[in-house]
Amino acid sequence: NNSERPADLLLINGQIYTQDDALQQVEALAISDGKIVAAGSSRELMAWQGDSTKILDLTQRVVLPGFTDSHIHPISAGLRILSCDLSELRDETAILQTIREYARTHPENDWIKGGGLWLPAVGGGNPSRYLLDSLVADRPVYLTSTDGHSAWVNSKALELAQINADTKDPTGGVIERQPDGEPSGVLREYAMRLVSRLIPPQSFTEKVQALELAMHEAHRVGVTAWIDAAVDEESIKAYLELERQGKLKLDVSLSLLTEIIKGMDAVAEVEALYQRYQAQAQRINMHSTKILIDGVIEGKTAALFDNYTGEDFRGEPYIDAELYQQMIAAYDSLGFQVHVHACGDRAVSMTLDAFEYAQAQHGKSDHRHHIVHLQLMKEKDIPRFAELDLTANLQTLWATPEDTYISELTIPVLGPQRSEWIYPFGAIARTGARIACGSDWPVTSVNPFPALQVAVSRRGPDSLKRTPWTPQHLLSRQAVVSGYTIGGAYLMNQDTHRGRLCPGMDASLIVLDQDVFHLPTNHLYQIKPVLTLWRGEPVFSAID
Ligand SMILES: [Zn+2]
Known part of the structure; x- marks a missing residue:
């Protein structure tokens, strides 16, 4: 009975894309104790108003569920911010000034x-x-x-x-x-x-500080959950410390790093880490592991079926297929989610084989395995994501020839025919496979909106070209938004309580300055959140 228990917060007069199964749009949400308690018209929801209810008039702004970044390296990203970060600068004067200023304001740094x-x-x-x-x-x-x-x-x-x-x-x-x-x-x-080698390693305190900085940066661009893609013991401790301080304000899954060349010993080490630390966490989920099976195409270290163009080698996976299958089956029976980095078409194929092997051994589990990057695939492997119920974890920002990694370092080493199957996101989506999206920050920007624009245009965010590169792999806006919302929540095993804006779900949401579904494509990259709520709490706000 809502007259007895008014809402803490009412959001009214918005265009709220609930992302529920029917993709309904509502005007208003009532929020209590970090959860959505009602969704409907502004008039209906005024019934939830009490003396202490805060009301936020959205003035027709767009609201989406908070985004999940399904592949990110936050501690490295935060350490980059803490250091003398020159990454946005292209001009000598600005670069020199930044270095001088950084040195002046950090007298304590040796x-x-x-x-x-x-x-x-x-x-x-x-x-x-x-x-x-x-x-x-x-x-x-x-x-x-x-x-x-x-x-x-x-x-x-x-x-x-x-x-x-x-x-x-x-x-x-x-x-x-x-x-x-x-x-x-x-x-x-x-x-x-x-x-x-002479530079002293970062202290534990710096890592905790880096994590917190990265979290604030993520909130600013609308990210309220993430899967940390390569976690070692010290990183686990940094997360636990931030959580202990009550400052960890986003949903977190940690993919504990498997040192693949150690084979089955690596599985035992990861299991031991999980057993040692999971019980110390309140909400952090560590039942996930990260495996790298190959390198990257631009370094000619990805495992391909056929030789690199002009070379007499094709790149090799880090371990042989049989051991790989055993490791994945072992993780699957231990209850781990396996988060695999696979870049070459042969590496992706081997990975699909390994998951198929695990399913043949002991049936399909519900551990929500995913394969990340997918730089190149064979057409015949595309339907296997849906068949094996695996998630394709996409870094859509990279799928553009305006990126010199593609034009200078990838297409030339694959040749024109294979290049039709670089980042084959559209083909994967058309099979009905689950998709999730991630940034790989600090490799590239944490901001999901440029990545959305590239996904739906296959052109660089500020490119003037309108014809898409490899148009067969375009994604729809809805597919990308689903990847960032329910797709990520599914990977984190949280799809029953977040990723959609429906009663009973977490009030983790973002209010945007422009309409993600109606803005012209070439402006999508400029969209900015003006408010980010995590479990009902404002964690970023640009409204006064
Ligand atoms: Zn990564």
């Missing part, structure tokens, strides 16, 4: 570490250490480039690493030099380690 440096913007891609010395001379500086293959260092760092004219280039690495042979300030590939 090292100035940073990343995301757009190398072409400084010194023609090979900047001098003296330029860096002019910004920071008293402490060593180590800044990695956006692609992670180079580092810019100052004289102090070179001095500490004892790199000078007599130092030989290490195997697989290059020390850039002045005409006199002295190091000039840039280290490439394995030469980076000469300096990076």
Whole structure:
């Protein structure tokens, strides 16, 4: 009886896409104790108003369930934010100013570490250490480039690493030099380690702080739940610490990292970690593991069926198919969800085989396994997601030829025919398979809206081109929204209590500044949440 128990919060006059089975739209929601207690018209729901009820007039804004990022590395992302983060900068003046300012405001740091440096913007891609010395001379500086293959260092760092004219280039690495042979300030590939190995590792406190920062950033873009895609013991402890402090304000699943080359011993190690820590958690779910079966196509380390174009090799999986099947079957019978990184068409195929094997061994479980990335697939494997009831976990932001990873490093090494099956998201969706979406942040942005735009256009977020690349793999807006909402909630085994805006469900939701279903495609990337609620609590707000 709602006259006895008024709502804590009423959202009225909105366009609320409930994402229920009938995809109904309502105007208003009543929220109590973090749950939705009623959905309907604004007039109907005024019956839930009491003396202490807060009312928020949505002024026709759009509301969706909070998004789940189903593949993310939040601690690394937060550490990037904590360091000297240059990732948004493309202009030399701004880059130099940011470095100087970071050093000035972090006098406690013995090292100035940073990343995301757009190398072409400084010194023609090979900047001098003296330029860096002019910004920071008293402490060593180590800044990695956006692609992670180079580092810019100052004289102090070179001095500490004892790199000078007599130092030989290490195997697989290059020390850039002045005409006199002295190091000039840039280290490439394995030469980076000469300096990076001297940098003290991040403290536990920094990791907890990084996690919290990443969470706030996620809230800002509408993410209220995530699956951390590669979790070690120290990361588990960081999550438990943030939860203990009462600051972990999103739903979390942890995919505990399997060191695949250890084979069945790795399964035992992951099971031991789970047994040691799960009971200490209140709400964090650790019954998930992450397996990498191959590398990436752009590094020619993904396992393909046929050779890389122009090469006499096809990339190899990290273990053989038989052991792989046994590991997956073992995890399945231990009750683990298996979250597999598979990039090459052969790696994806082997993974589907392994799940099929596990099902043949002891029947279909309800552990909600998923395969992430799917850079390349064979057409014959596409229907197997639906057949085996597996989820395809998609990073849709990557599926565009405006991304140089695709145009320069992927299409050329696959050739035109195979390239028709890069990120075959539309084909997978048409089979009725479950899909979920994730960012892989900090590899790429945590913001789901540019990823939505690329998914429905197969073009870069700010591309002027309107014809989609590989149009057979376009996704609908609804498919992507489902992937971020109910698809992610399903993977986290929470689909019975969140992912839809219906009575009884968590009031984890986002209010958007523009309509995700009606805005022109080329503007989707600009959509911003103005309010994010997690279990009824505002965790981000841009409304006064
Ligand atoms: Zn990842």
